[in-house]
Amino acid sequence: MTLRVPNMDAYGISPHLGFLSDNGPLTSFTKTQYTPWDELIANLPHLISSHSLRRTVNDTLPYIDPSALASELEHQRAYVVLGFLIHAYVRAQTETGDDDAAGLPRGTIPPQLAEPFLHVCDELGMPPVLLYAGLCLWNWKPGADQGVLPATGDHQFFELEQLECVGSFTGDLGETDFNLVPVLVEAEGGPLVRLLLDAVVAGAAGGDGASKSVQRALEICAETIERMRKHLAKLYSTLDADFFYHRLRPFLSGGKGMEDKGLPRGFVFRSRDGSEREVKCIGGSAAQSSLFQFLDLVLGVVHESTGGGDSETLFQTMRSYMPRKHRDFLEAVERLPTIRSFVQQHPEDEALCRAFDDCLGQLRQWRGSHIAVVSKYIVRPARRHAGETVRGTTGARDGSEPAGFGTDQVEAGDLTGTGGSALIPFLKKTRDETVGLMKRDGTP
């Protein structure tokens, strides 16, 4: 069988770090005309806390032509910097309840931020909102004195304490770790992309060594996912649940479902010629991670829940919130045979079947630990404010979206989905769909 295995390099995927770029994001713009953006992002927590962001943007930030941004890394940096500035600007507007000093109605983004952001989002193939790629994938750098990236491969990456973020709303260590723990998870899991694609190729080639190659890849994959899971607990020491729920999450909204929260038209991007573009998007969430979707696809994990919404699953919806290249890569992976199908063709090979089930068991455990994270940072703070609408990190959604991630009511301490499955039941279903070949009672 001839396989069309995607060339990772063409999709901007590193053999060592997966969906993170090998040399890390740019730490500043190389062209000096963009220095005002660098200065604003470096100062953002102060500008927000001193309530001077809007004034500074309106009075001092010039329009800077984005067409001199040439490389992909420059576009990615511009996306992070402008995305943080725009979300902070809109949040600052809604917080005060005032129309903007420059006469802009709430939710309206001035041209000097709006136009270049729309340009870079087009280049990257993303909706104009700050998403997982901007919060995490492209939002890290080695701290001062940490030097360059350690030699790649061999599980070497920076420790959490050695990393800093490019953009931050609050400057709080909890926010930093909220954005950086996913970076550790991505870096840990990065080598799995090459490893599992090679396993698919080995399986398709067949021959004497095929089963052993696939088995070994599955064993390494299981060990890797176990290490990925251990990173999750690093959130607990610095990220306070109430801080996350009440201070950080409001910045993450993409304008969807915010009609009653001061954004009747969502985000409104105004151009210099006065024209406007209204955007209502979900916000950033690690559910937009391409790594986890890759693992599901290549291992043959199928998620069926639409969460009670239309026919699209959450996972399909999240694809459109990924960078174009990563989305295209997943589409190419979708066309490959799965490792599950290879294992199913060899039911007599016990070691292979066990390796597959152990690997799926680790992914399932990862999802179990993640549910504990969501309970701590969303469900419990929401319950403490019973009656509030529970929204996933993606923010509110209207009825056209898969329900359950955004529209569950907290009533008397219970989470009751209004339109379908609730947040935690959805995540549990996702976990329970992560199964190997063995049935629950242990029989194949």
Ligand code: HEM
């Ligand atoms: C405070 C930390 C976190 C919170 C509050 C959180 C919250 C959520 C929520 C609410 C969802 C459901 C979809 C949505 O509405 O966005 C979700 C899904 C997801 N999250 Fe997280 N998350 C956190 C940390 C992480 C980390 C560190 C990762 C690792 C990269 C991660 C990976 C995922 C994935 C892959 C999904 C899709 C569901 C699945 O594949 O099981 N999350 N998260």
